[in-house]
Amino acid sequence: MVHISQYVQSVAGGERAKHMTAKRPEGMIRLDSGTPSFPTPEHICQAAKDALDEGLTFYAPGYGDPEFLAGACEAIRRESGGEYLPEDVFATNGASSGIYTVMTAFLDPGDEVIIMDPTFSLYSHVARQLGTVPVLVPHDAAYHLDLGAIRAAITDKTRLILFCNPNNPTGVVYTRDEVQALVGLCAEKDLLLVSDEAYDQILQPGYEHVPILSFTEHKDRTILLKSLSKTYSMTGWRVGYMVTPPGLTSLLFGVHRSINGPICTFVQRAAAAAMRGPQECVADMAEEYFKRGSLIHQMAKEIPGLLPVEPQGGFYLYCRYEFPFSSAEMRKRIWESGVAVRSGSEFGATGEGHLRFTYSVNEATIEKGMNIIGEVFKQLG
Numbered sequence: 138m139v140h141i142s143q144y145v146q147s148v149a150g151g152e153r154a155k156h157m158t159a160k161r162p163e164g165m166i167r168l169d170s171g172t173p174s175f176p177t178p179e180h181i182c183q184a185a186k187d188a189l190d191e192g193l194t195f196y197a198p199g200y201g202d203p204e205f206l207a208g209a210c211e212a213i214r215r216e217s218g219g220e221y222l223p224e225d226v227f228a229t230n231g232a233s234s235g236i237y238t239v240m241t242a243f244l245d246p247g248d249e250v251i252i253m254d255p256t257f258s259l260y261s262h263v264a265r266q267l268g269t270v271p272v273l274v275p276h277d278a279a280y281h282l283d284l285g286a287i288r289a290a291i292t293d294k295t296r297l298i299l300f301c302n303p304n305n306p307t308g309v310v311y312t313r314d315e316v317q318a319l320v321g322l323c324a325e326k327d328l329l330l331v332s333d334e335a336y337d338q339i340l341q342p343g344y345e346h347v348p349i350l351s352f353t354e355h356k357d358r359t360i361l362l363k364s365l366s367k368t369y370s371m372t373g374w375r376v377g378y379m380v381t382p383p384g385l386t387s388l389l390f391g392v393h394r395s396i397n398g399p400i401c402t403f404v405q406r407a408a409a410a411a412m413r414g415p416q417e418c419v420a421d422m423a424e425e426y427f428k429r430g431s432l433i434h435q436m437a438k439e440i441p442g443l444l445p446v447e448p449q450g451g452f453y454l455y456c457r458y459e460f461p462f463s464s465a466e467m468r469k470r471i472w473e474s475g476v477a478v479r480s481g482s483e484f485g486a487t488g489e490g491h492l493r494f495t496y497s498v499n500e501a502t503i504e505k506g507m508n509i510i511g512e513v514f515k516q517l518g
């Protein structure tokens with residue numbers, strides 16, 4: 138009999154894993170995926186081709202290709218005003234491997250990591266897989282940070298707080314005051330604060346993203362997990378980076394390297410072109426997400442029994458619904474009608490009674506999908 142780690146058993150078969158591997162019938166409308174519908178911009182693809190022609194097909198040096206690290210430092214400066222050196226940054230396999238790395242580096246089995254509820258399900262999945270304890274703290278009624286509840290959840294086993302801003306699945310962008318209060322709480326309690334900013338460049342008009350690295354006086358406890366997947370429509374390239382407190386980079390890099398090996402060299406060159414090249418493509422995609430977000434929000438508001446959160450950042454619409462079915466059951470009914478969505482319970486216990494729809498897809502797909510969901514709700518009500 139093969140022995141499977143008890144930690145792995147504790148996550149195997151969960152909603153996330155099931156959804157990822159589910160076979161989707163031909164023609165299914167996908168309002169479930171975190172993949173942008175745009176092609177990766179041409180100049181980024183060209184940089185990868187050029188790198189291949191140059192023969193960059195071997196292990197990348199040190200923390201990453203020098204152009205990549207320089208590009209990351211430029212992006213950090215542009216996006217947060219933070220001044221970091223290439224030795225404070227290393228290339229990761231998207232933000233996902235950064236999540237695995239910080240938990241592996243700072244948590245022993247039984248230690249606690251505070252995460253928000255609901256949030257990206259990979260956080261608690263990884264925590265449990267490592268034998269550590271994800272402590273899920275519910276948001277307040279407006280899906281914002283509940284600082285009192287976070288404070289109350291801190292114990293002598295808490296090692297770090299991990300959050301994402303904008304948040305997946307709620308699409309909420311946390312305000313400057315609440316991020317500042319969270320940083321202050323971590324300083325008071327001597328905790329590390331890890332910020333996953335995968336969607337920071339995708340904001341609805343009027344919303345401001347507050348980068349963790351802008352709190353320069355707390356450099357010694359803040360860690361940024363950055364992904365190029367969503368910003369530059371590069372989900373399949375598997376690239377991002379981690380920015381660490383000075384003095385911890387070598388440790389974190391070592392952990393990352395033992396899990397992933399170095400990141401593909403020509404992909405790093407493409408990522409460098411993304412970060413150092415023209416940024417209009419980012420603004421153009423954000424403009425489209427604005428239109429799509431408005432459309433899906435409007436259509437959701439018109440469905441009786443569905444109560445959407447206003448889109449703020451990222452490309453997810455989070456909705457509460459008023460029917461006495463579990464969110465897994467609602468997801469199943471909608472799936473059987475030909476539309477894939479995510480059940481709120483995948484993202485935490487408070488996600489019960491909620492669904493997550495993506496608007497990373499084009500407007501025609503949103504219209505088709507939401508019309509079908511409207512019919513499903515009509516039949517229920």
Ligand SMILES: Cc1ncc(COP(=O)(O)O)c(C=O)c1O
Binds near residue numbers: 257301335
């Ligand atoms: C909040 C958040 N962080 C990280 C990721 C993973 O991104 P990457 O492709 O960079 O691994 C996702 C993907 O959906 C996400 O929603």
